[in-house]
Amino acid sequence: MKTNPKNREEPGFARHAFVCGHERAEGASRPSCFNRGSLDLLRELKSILRDRSPVDVRLQKAGCLDHCEQGPSCVVYPESVWYSLRDEESIEAMMKHLTTGEVDASKTMKME
Numbered sequence: 001m002k003t004n005p006k007n008r009e010e011p012g013f014a015r016h017a018f019v020c021g022h023e024r025a026e027g028a029s030r031p032s033c034f035n036r037g038s039l040d041l042l043r044e045l046k047s048i049l050r051d052r053s054p055v056d057v058r059l060q061k062a063g064c065l066d067h068c069e070q071g072p073s074c075v076v077y078p079e080s081v082w083y084s085l086r087d088e089e090s091i092e093a094m095m096k097h098l099t100t101g102e103v104d105a106s107k108t109m110k111m112e
Helices: 038-052 087-098
Strands: 017-018 057-062 073-075 081-083
Touching: 017 038, 017 087, 038 057, 038 087, 057 087, 073 087, 081 087
Parallel strands: 017 057
Antiparallel strands: 017 073, 073 081
16 A cells, blocks of 8 residues: 555645534534535535645544534634635635635634
């Protein structure tokens, strides 16, 4: 088995995004990103990201990011930029951030 199948020169990623996958029971006092379709969205985003082919970007599920009220929620590192993935514009802004590093502040998470 290859020890470096992606031929990386060093560990880590240029950007690393986490999409909340936390699940709370129906009727819980707080909503959950899982119940808002975050894992289905994550699968779709991974497919789109593969097509865009950035090898130094990682997108994965996270446990609770503690912003489920804004969810599905996502954070992109190393910039620590938060997104509420509720609409196509915010989703596209997050994907552009992942692939180019460009942040559209008008599409980042705002506390309500």
